[in-house]
Amino acid sequence: xxxxxxxxxxxxxxxxxxxxxxxxxxxxxxxxxxxxxxxxxxxxxxxxxxxxxxxxxxxxxxxxxxxxxxxxxxxxxxxxxxxxxxxxxxxxxxxxxxxxxxxxxxxxxxxxxxxxxxxxxxxxxxxxxxxxxxxxxxxxxxxxxxxxxxxxxxxxxxxxxxxxxxxxxxxxxxxxxxxxxxxxxxxxxxxxxxxxxxxxxxxxxxxxxxxxxxxxxxxxxxxxxxxxxxxxxxxxxxxxxxxxxxxxxxxxxxxxxx
Amino acid sequence: xxxxxxxxxxxxxxxxxxxxxxxxxxxxxxxxxxxxxxxxxxxxxxxxxxxxxxxxxxxxxxxxxxxxxxxxxxxxxxxxxxxxxxxxxxxxxxxxxxxxxxxxxxxxxxxxxxxxxxxxxxxxxxxxxxxxxxxxxxxxxxxxxxxxxxxxxxxxxxxxxxxxxxxxxxxxxxxxxxxxxxxxxxxxxxxxxxxxxxxxxxxxxxxxxxxxxxxxxxxxxxxxxxxxxxxxxxxxxxxxxxxxxxxxxxxxxxxxxx
DNA sequence: GCAAAAGTGTTCGGAATACACCCATGG
DNA sequence: CCATGGGTGTATTCCGAACACTTTTGC
Numbered sequence: 070x071x072x073x074x075x076x077x078x079x080x081x082x083x084x085x086x087x088x089x090x091x092x093x094x095x096x097x098x099x100x101x102x103x104x105x106x107x108x109x110x111x112x113x114x115x116x117x118x119x120x121x122x123x124x125x126x127x128x129x130x131x132x133x134x135x136x137x138x139x140x141x142x143x144x145x146x147x148x149x150x151x152x153x154x155x156x157x158x159x160x161x162x163x164x165x166x167x168x169x170x171x172x173x174x175x176x177x178x179x180x181x182x183x184x185x186x187x188x189x190x191x192x193x194x195x196x197x198x199x200x201x202x203x204x205x206x207x208x209x210x211x212x213x214x215x216x217x218x219x220x221x222x223x224x225x226x227x228x229x230x231x232x233x234x235x236x237x238x239x240x241x242x243x244x245x246x247x248x249x250x251x252x253x254x255x256x257x258x259x260x261x262x263x264x265x266x267x268x269x270x271x272x273x274x275x276x277x278x279x280x281x282x283x284x285x286x287x288x289x290x291x292x293x294x295x296x297x298x299x300x301x302x303x304x305x306x307x308x309x310x311x312x313x314x315x316x317x318x319x320x321x322x323x324x325x326x327x
Numbered sequence: 328x329x330x331x332x333x334x335x336x337x338x339x340x341x342x343x344x345x346x347x348x349x350x351x352x353x354x355x356x357x358x359x360x361x362x363x364x365x366x367x368x369x370x371x372x373x374x375x376x377x378x379x380x381x382x383x384x385x386x387x388x389x390x391x392x393x394x395x396x397x398x399x400x401x402x403x404x405x406x407x408x409x410x411x412x413x414x415x416x417x418x419x420x421x422x423x424x425x426x427x428x429x430x431x432x433x434x435x436x437x438x439x440x441x442x443x444x445x446x447x448x449x450x451x452x453x454x455x456x457x458x459x460x461x462x463x464x465x466x467x468x469x470x471x472x473x474x475x476x477x478x479x480x481x482x483x484x485x486x487x488x489x490x491x492x493x494x495x496x497x498x499x500x501x502x503x504x505x506x507x508x509x510x511x512x513x514x515x516x517x518x519x520x521x522x523x524x525x526x527x528x529x530x531x532x533x534x535x536x537x538x539x540x541x542x543x544x545x546x547x548x549x550x551x552x553x554x555x556x557x558x559x560x561x562x563x564x565x566x567x568x569x570x571x572x573x574x575x576x577x578x579x580x581x582x583x584x585x
Numbered sequence: 586g587c588a589a590a591a592g593t594g595t596t597c598g599g600a601a602t603a604c605a606c607c608c609a610t611g612g
Numbered sequence: 613c614c615a616t617g618g619g620t621g622t623a624t625t626c627c628g629a630a631c632a633c634t635t636t637t638g639c
Binding site: 505506507523524527528546547548549550551552 | 615616617618619620621
């Protein structure tokens with residue numbers, strides 16, 4: 070809420086108002102193939118300014134006075150990525166008073182799983198301290214600024230949970246993909262090997278995939294069939310909703326349990 | 328993060344810093360018994376000051392300069408409640424630029440399910456516009472200030488999900504309770520009737536309950552056995568953790584899937 | 586023809602569901 | 613003795629887990 074207890078006005082001194090930032094944990098799949106699958110990677114930016122100058126940190130920025138949190142989060146990665154339409158999900162808000170040495174900074178974390186080719190790095194300015202960005206294996210992160218290692222750890226934990234009951238895995242896949250590709254996404258996020266037969270049966274019976282008829286070319290050996298992800302058709306449900314029985318309320322943030 | 332992109336300093340004008348508040352959605356069970364169970368209720372406070380003076384709203388307050396978000400959330404309800412140790416869970420952060428007519432206010436929502444007797448109302452000051460608090464049935468809320476109806480709707484949705492896989496239901500129960508009492512909590516939160524036999528079997532086989540030996544007195548008819556909630560014994564696990572296999576990382580916020 | 590990855594069927598056990606009757610107590 | 617809520621057992625179904633061989637293609 071706002072203002073029931075404290076008599077705070079717009080004239081409040083700046084020192085009493087915390088700074089508000091957003092930090093984005095972008096995950097992708099890539100790197101060397103280990104255990105038959107690529108690894109989970111995290112996008113980090115090298116800080117050009119103190120505090121923690123030269124240190125790696127999550128992409129982030131302060132929230133503008135009339136800017137929504139989602140817009141700020143997109144702005145934080147816009148100078149690194151070309152693709153629009155990345156679906157960012159709010160992670161958590163970190164507000165411990167001592168988490169930033171400059172003073173009180175509250176940060177709202179966002180995260181997403183994206184295709185690596187959606188994120189392109191501009192030519193890095195010269196200089197050892199220059200700001201630049203790179204993917205790092207989630208299992209071998211460099212020392213990080215602030216509490217960003219904790220934020221990333223929490224984001225990984227959420228991603229592991231969310232991938233079980235949301236569509237989040239499809240965000241990292243191209244329009245057409247093989248079942249093996251899809252399974253590798255799950256394996257990389259979950260950190261474990263999945264049974265191919267059980268996995269295929271499950272995703273095919275979910276009704277979320279359609280066979281495109283195309284097959285994967287270029288590889289040696291047997292080509293894989295390619296599938297496409299089909300969203301639940303908006304308004305095209307077979308069973309009509311009973312009158313008087315309101316459709317479950319939609320919350321555009323957080324499509325699953327959490 | 329903080330400060331990678333914008334060159335913001337402590338001298339930033341107050342107008343550019345958003346206000347940060349916390350709002351708390353306190354749920355309890357009470358009210359008239361309908362469909363064999365009490366209903367879900369929400370604690371609301373009547374606003375004494377503009378905006379929305381005289382309107383009902385969630386208890387909330389602004390976050391102090393050196394105060395953690397959790398502490399602020401507890402402070403928001405401290406003048407209404409006597410019990411300490413309420414387990415508040417972070418819900419979501421609402422930051423749309425126009426959600427408060429006074430200007431930019433970002434609010435971090437918290438929620439909890441508590442026993443009604445933990446919350447005691449101080450004698451309300453006289454006057455129609457005086458600040459006071461009361462429980463309202465979650466299905467019949469008055470018009471609310473700000474976007475608080477949306478926040479409550481989201482909190483109810485989260486509560487429904489969380490009760491399936493967390494201990495949250497036990498927070499609303501006394502130390503000793505009957506299985507029927509526990510089931511009524513689930514039924515009120517889920518909004519549906521549960522099969523008594525299947526429910527009892529499930530909760531008893533979960534290992535989270537111990538029979539106290541006591542029975543419920545005072546009622547007519549057969550007295551119910553009383554159970555107590557047993558937390559997972561810390562360090563008393565039977566199966567030893569395999570060496571080299573790190574225990575899963577703990578995140579003290581969000582004990583379940585989120 | 587061989588190496589490599591794709592693709593498929595069956596069995597088993599545990600969990601969730603549906604369902605109906607007896608028990609203990611106070612009045 | 614009866615009204616009321618407490619307490620229990622069984623059959624069925626569904627889902628997840630385990631497990632190994634055949635097929636297709638490029639080379």
